[in-house]
Amino acid sequence: MYKILEKEVFSPIIKQFVIEAPKVAKSCKAGQFIILRINEEGERIPLTIADYDREKGTITIVFQEVGKSTTQLGQMEAGDTIKDFVGPLGEPSHIEKFDGPVVVVGGGVGVAPVHPIARSLKEAGNHVIGIIGARNGDLLFWEGKMREACSELLVTTDDGSYVRKGFVTDVLKEVIEKHGKENIPLVLAIGPQPMMRAVSNLTKEYDLKTIVSLNALMVDGTGMCGCCRVSVGGTTKFVCVDGPEFDAHAVDWLELGRRGGIFRQEEQQAMEHHQCKCGSGCGGAK
Amino acid sequence: MTDEKKPKKEIKPTKNPMPAQDPMERARNFNEVALGYSEATVIDEAKRCLQCKKEPCRQGCPVEVEIPSFIKLVAEGDFAGAIARIKNKNALPAVCGRVCPQEAQCEKYCTLGKKYEPVGIGRIERFCADWELAHGVKTPEVAPATGKKVAIVGSGPAGLTCAADLAKKGHKVTVFEALHVAGGVLMYGIPEFRLPKAVVQAEVQNLRNLGVEIDVNSVVGKFTTVDELMEDGGFDAVFIGTGAGLPYFMNIPGENSCGVYSANEFLTRTNLMKAYKFPDCDTPIKLGRKVAVLGGGNVAMDAARTALRLGAEESWIVYRRSHEELPARKEEAEHAEEEGVKFALLTSPVEIISNEDGWVTGMKCIKYELGEPDASGRRRPVAIEGSEYLMEVDTVVVAIGQGPNPLVPRTTKGLELTKKGNIVADPETGATSKPGVFAGGDVVTGAATVILAMGAGRTAANSIHEYLSNK
Ligand SMILES: Cc1cc2nc3c(=O)[nH]c(=O)nc-3n(C[C@H](O)[C@H](O)[C@H](O)COP(=O)(O)OP(=O)(O)OC[C@H]3O[C@@H](n4cnc5c(N)ncnc54)[C@H](O)[C@@H]3O)c2cc1C
Ligand SMILES: Cc1cc2nc3c(=O)[nH]c(=O)nc-3n(C[C@H](O)[C@H](O)[C@H](O)COP(=O)(O)OP(=O)(O)OC[C@H]3O[C@@H](n4cnc5c(N)ncnc54)[C@H](O)[C@@H]3O)c2cc1C
Ligand code: SF4
Ligand code: SF4
Ligand code: FES
Numbered sequence: 001m002y003k004i005l006e007k008e009v010f011s012p013i014i015k016q017f018v019i020e021a022p023k024v025a026k027s028c029k030a031g032q033f034i035i036l037r038i039n040e041e042g043e044r045i046p047l048t049i050a051d052y053d054r055e056k057g058t059i060t061i062v063f064q065e066v067g068k069s070t071t072q073l074g075q076m077e078a079g080d081t082i083k084d085f086v087g088p089l090g091e092p093s094h095i096e097k098f099d100g101p102v103v104v105v106g107g108g109v110g111v112a113p114v115h116p117i118a119r120s121l122k123e124a125g126n127h128v129i130g131i132i133g134a135r136n137g138d139l140l141f142w143e144g145k146m147r148e149a150c151s152e153l154l155v156t157t158d159d160g161s162y163v164r165k166g167f168v169t170d171v172l173k174e175v176i177e178k179h180g181k182e183n184i185p186l187v188l189a190i191g192p193q194p195m196m197r198a199v200s201n202l203t204k205e206y207d208l209k210t211i212v213s214l215n216a217l218m219v220d221g222t223g224m225c226g227c228c229r230v231s232v233g234g235t236t237k238f239v240c241v242d243g244p245e246f247d248a249h250a251v252d253w254l255e256l257g258r259r260g261g262i263f264r265q266e267e268q269q270a271m272e273h274h275q276c277k278c279g280s281g282c283g284g285a286k
Numbered sequence: 287m288t289d290e291k292k293p294k295k296e297i298k299p300t301k302n303p304m305p306a307q308d309p310m311e312r313a314r315n316f317n318e319v320a321l322g323y324s325e326a327t328v329i330d331e332a333k334r335c336l337q338c339k340k341e342p343c344r345q346g347c348p349v350e351v352e353i354p355s356f357i358k359l360v361a362e363g364d365f366a367g368a369i370a371r372i373k374n375k376n377a378l379p380a381v382c383g384r385v386c387p388q389e390a391q392c393e394k395y396c397t398l399g400k401k402y403e404p405v406g407i408g409r410i411e412r413f414c415a416d417w418e419l420a421h422g423v424k425t426p427e428v429a430p431a432t433g434k435k436v437a438i439v440g441s442g443p444a445g446l447t448c449a450a451d452l453a454k455k456g457h458k459v460t461v462f463e464a465l466h467v468a469g470g471v472l473m474y475g476i477p478e479f480r481l482p483k484a485v486v487q488a489e490v491q492n493l494r495n496l497g498v499e500i501d502v503n504s505v506v507g508k509f510t511t512v513d514e515l516m517e518d519g520g521f522d523a524v525f526i527g528t529g530a531g532l533p534y535f536m537n538i539p540g541e542n543s544c545g546v547y548s549a550n551e552f553l554t555r556t557n558l559m560k561a562y563k564f565p566d567c568d569t570p571i572k573l574g575r576k577v578a579v580l581g582g583g584n585v586a587m588d589a590a591r592t593a594l595r596l597g598a599e600e601s602w603i604v605y606r607r608s609h610e611e612l613p614a615r616k617e618e619a620e621h622a623e624e625e626g627v628k629f630a631l632l633t634s635p636v637e638i639i640s641n642e643d644g645w646v647t648g649m650k651c652i653k654y655e656l657g658e659p660d661a662s663g664r665r666r667p668v669a670i671e672g673s674e675y676l677m678e679v680d681t682v683v684v685a686i687g688q689g690p691n692p693l694v695p696r697t698t699k700g701l702e703l704t705k706k707g708n709i710v711a712d713p714e715t716g717a718t719s720k721p722g723v724f725a726g727g728d729v730v731t732g733a734a735t736v737i738l739a740m741g742a743g744r745t746a747a748n749s750i751h752e753y754l755s756n757k
Contacts, residue, residue: 023509037466043559043568044466069568084466086503219559219569222464222505223691224474224531225551229542236535236542241693255542258644262544266570273565 002036002085005058007078010141013065014109015074016050022057024049024087030116031093031213031245034059035221037084038072045069046218046240048113048190049088059087062112062141068270089221090244093211095120098185101127103175104150105199107168107191108134111142113213114190119149127151131171137162169198181206188212189248193257200248210248214239217260230256299402302331304409313594313625316478316562320384323406325363328413332361335405338397343407346395349741351375353392353407360410366421369414373426376411377447378740380419380485381472383412386737387615419488425495429456434754437462437521439506439694442470443736444527444727446493447743448750453496455751460521461493462504465558468493470529471728472736474558475550477588479595483557507693512701516722522757523722523750526698526709527743530688530728536580540638541684545574545646549581549589549685556592574680576600578649580635581685583613589683590627598681601627606634606654606667630677632656632667638682648678690729698723708732716746724750 006018024034033048051060065071076082095117102121106114111132122128130150134140135158147153154171155163168191176184187210189199196212203210216228216239223241230239233250237243305321306312312319323331335357343353352371359368372379386392388408396404434457438445441463449459467473469486494500506512506528515521533548535541547555552571555561559569577593579586582605593601603622605612608631612619623629635649653673656665690707702710702719709718709725716724726742728734 023504027509041560041563041567043570084503086464086466086505088508089505219551219554220465222531222693224464224533225554226533226535226548227551231542236537255644258544259542263570263572266564266572270565270568270570 001081001083003081004076004078007076010062011139013074014062014139014141015065016060016062016112016141017073017076018058018060019082019085020057021059021085021087024059024085025052025054025057028052028059028088029092030095030120031113032088032090033113033221033244034061034085034087035089035218036073036082036086038069038076039083042072042083043069044084044219044221045073046089046215046221048213050112050115052116059085062109064109067267068274071271072274086221089240091242093117093120093188093245095124097125100183100185101129101151101179103129103131103172103184103187105168105172105187105189105191106130106132106146107189107195108139110189110191110195111140111146114188115142115145115149117188117190118146122149122151129175130154131156131168131175133157133166133168133171135159167198168195169202172199172202176203176206176208181208184208186211193253193260196248197253200251200253204249211245212248212251213244214246214251214256215244215260216240216256217262230259297398297402298330298334301334301403301406301409302327304406309621309624309626312479313591314597316595318482319479319621322416323409323413328360328410329363331406332357332410334398335361336397342395342397343392343405347375347392348735348737349375349744351392351411356414357405357407357410360414365414365417369418372411372414376737376740377450377744378443378489378736379411380415380489381443381481382737382740383408383410383415384481384485385476387735389616391737416485419485423488423492423495425492426454428454428496431458432456432754434458434522434757435460435520436750436754437515437519437524438527439512439524440464440470440527440529440727440729441468441490441500442527442529442727442739443472444529444729444739444743444746445470445525446489447740448525448527448726448747449498449743450493450496451744451747452750453493453498455747457751457754459497460499460501462506463500463502464505466502467558468500468502470527474554475585475588477553477557477592479591480588505693507697512694512698512723522754523724525716525743525746525750526694526718526723526725526729527727527739528691528694528729529739530733531691532689533684534687534689535684536635536686538635538637540640540646543638543640543646544644545572545640545680546638546682546684549579549585549683550688552589552683553585553592556596562596571596572681573598574646576602576679577681577683578602578604578630578635578677578679579683579685580604581687582607582611583685583687584615584618585688586683586685587614587618587622587627589685591622591625593681593683594625594627602630602677602679603627604630604633604635604649604651604677606632607664608632608656611664633677634667634669635677635682636674639676646680646682648676649682650674651677688728688733690732694729706732711746714745715749716742717749722753
């Protein structure tokens with residue numbers, strides 16, 4: 001059993017937990033993820049390690065409620081326990097001192113997984129330009145944390161309700177134009193698939209090396225089932241053990257998107273089943 | 287009837303049949319197919335045994351279960367005595383009695399089998415184990431603590447057996463398991479209808495009763511490494527029993543289409559995650575009308591039979607050799623056929639076709655004929671030119687084999703591996719190229735059987751004990 005020590009609500013659908021998991025906290029690195037299972041009937045869901053405290057033995061996760069399991073998770077409170085919590089999984093981000101400014105882009109809930117990578121890159125001596133964005137100002141979180149983790153931070157919202165109006169790709173384009181594409185050694189982007197794809201398309205035009213963290217469907221997360229497979233550069237890779245980070249320009253985005261939707265119908269069914277088991281409109285709380 | 291060895295007593299020529307669920311009914315539920323003998327039947331079956339002095343049956347068993355003597359006790363109605371005798375050699379009889387390929391092992395060498403049907407050794411073994419589970423398992427005696435610590439990586443039959451043996455010898459044993467439950471393939475691969483998960487968990491509980499600590503959710507190679515376990519974790523020896531969990535694919539076009547699963551994914555969703563109880567359990571599985579399973583082994587049979595139970599209208603085994611060459615146990619292939627699984631033999635897919643949304647709609651297949659025998663003595667399948675045709679299917683399960691998972695080999699210094707990535711271990715001792723590190727089971731041999739994995743776990747436990755005693 002793994003205890004939720006702290007809960008923070010960033011928006012009605014974005015929440016943060018600090019969870020007691022000393023074994024994971026001891027060895028995890030930026031870019032890795034965990035898989036958790038809420039209870040005996042639960043499914044195994046992957047979430048990125050957004051932060052960790054080796055001394056306290058804790059892991060921070062930030063998640064967006066998109067379906068049954070994340071919604072159920074969001075209903076849990078500090079003091080509750082999670083049945084299973086395994087990690088760190090996946091390969092850590094490749095961190096080195098690059099020649100020139102590195103750009104990290106976090107969209108939506110992707111701000112959380114980008115954070116430890118930005119911090120590690122900065123600790124390695126890089127000048128890190130952070131770009132974070134959300135649909136609107138209310139959905140934006142961790143601005144302060146990101147400002148600390150990056151050398152400079154640019155913020156945008158799709159609807160202009162906070163700081164400025166524009167997609168993260170608009171800001172990225174300005175950054176590339178300002179610094180010159182030949183001076184930027186690396187762009188790293190994490191967020192919803194359409195956003196990562198848009199970043200990839202943009203940086204491809206500039207021929208700028210770009211890394212993305214893929215969120216394929218997963219079961220075990222140890223390379224045993226092949227559920228998470230994706231074509232990268234024409235060969236099949238398992239996101240859970242070969243990734244989750246890959247060269248954005250080599251990813252078969254169409255296939256990734258299709259495979260991500262395999263269980264759409266069932267996911268909906270699960271959500272409806274969850275939302276009301278008792279007919280009282282309890283929201284699935286019972 | 288002129289055989290001079292023919293005993294005096296009258297012999298019943300056939301095995302007592304195994305009571306089983308009706309094929310048409312069971313093909314749609316996940317309850318166990320074989321129901322087990324009654325006390326009267328098991329005694330009757332035990333009485334068929336001739337008590338051969340040379341014990342040929344025993345030599346056919348990879349762990350040399352004391353077959354004639356346990357069967358004698360069963361014939362006398364002493365089930366407690368019988369199970370104790372079995373457990374001298376076999377730590378997981380409830381499992382082996384159900385899933386051992388007896389027709390290729392103990393029962394193959396049974397004297398009775400030369401003329402009649404062999405004694406139903408596996409069925410008797412299963413009865414004894416179930417009898418014990420129902421009457422309360424006695425925890426064996428544990429030797430005084432030695433103060434030595436052993437780490438076991440992987441909780442399949444190899445790891446479980448090794449752990450049990452070492453615990454009995456007084457060592458402090460911790461098992462690290464990547465998944466959220468212990469049992470390995472017994473939990474995630476072999477379906478409930480062949481091996482109820484409660485049976486496996488009862489065996490795991492026995493291990494806990496011996497004082498073994500089982501750390502689930504612990505992926506070695508990730509949260510720690512074998513080297514760290516020995517250097518900082520205070521473990522005096524490590525046994526690696528991580529199995530053959532890496533699924534192979536055919537590498538044909540279209541294999542990443544929606545609706546194509548590896549057998550591991552298909553079976554894990556169903557068994558480990560209980561997708562057959564969706565939406566009461568959260569993990570879904572999606573199945574079309576017509577399912578094609580690629581391959582002809584036990585894993586393929588399990589997948590094809592599972593597909594029927596999940597509601598597929600048609601479930602096909604697509605295999606490139608003929609019926610005789612099916613690597614699956616005969617009983618399993620028969621069970622599958624009885625339940626309505628269909629066979630497309632001498633057939634192999636060359637491409638998986640999908641619609642504009644990426645979902646499988648069919649497979650381009652090619653027909654084969656049998657040519658000259660190959661190195662294995664089996665006749666080599668040869669593609670028939672121009673025989674391509676379209677097989678309409680909407681779900682494909684790839685069950686063509688598994689390799690060793692590279693997580694542990696890749697992160698352990700100085701471990702000698704084969705070209706395929708299996709760990710090299712001395713078959714006599716389980717010792718690897720790294721001092722203090724032993725290995726056994728599928729990770730060494732490639733995908734094999736439960737009993738062989740168990741045997742390897744036991745062999746390694748003996749050498750680890752010796753290694754620790756001399757340390
Ligand atoms: C390596 C990795 C790291 C991740 N890190 C985070 C994170 O830090 N924070 C976070 O909020 N989410 C993260 N995700 C996504 C998260 O795992 C899914 O949102 C979650 O599994 C959805 O479960 P559900 O039952 O709530 O929704 P479901 O009902 O299963 O699905 C609802 C919607 O989410 C999509 N979805 C389902 N599973 C996944 C998945 N594994 N990845 C992406 N989309 C999915 C579905 O296609 C559907 O549109 C990560 C995914 C991966 C693979
Ligand atoms: C579908 C199916 C049906 C089968 N049917 C039969 C049958 O009828 N009869 C028969 O005799 N045999 C059968 N087999 C084969 C048999 O199950 C295997 O040979 C046997 O389970 C191998 O045992 P093992 O202990 O070596 O490994 P496994 O049972 O594979 O167990 C290995 C364990 O190690 C864990 N692990 C892997 N990597 C790590 C890591 N890095 N850290 C921690 N833990 C790790 C895995 O999660 C797993 O739990 C079948 C196999 C399958 C897949
Ligand atoms: S362990 Fe398997 S091979 Fe040995 S006697 Fe039992 S059923 Fe037969
Ligand atoms: S060979 Fe057959 S008949 Fe002879 S002792 Fe063994 S089980 Fe009995
Ligand atoms: S999630 Fe099973 S192999 Fe990646």
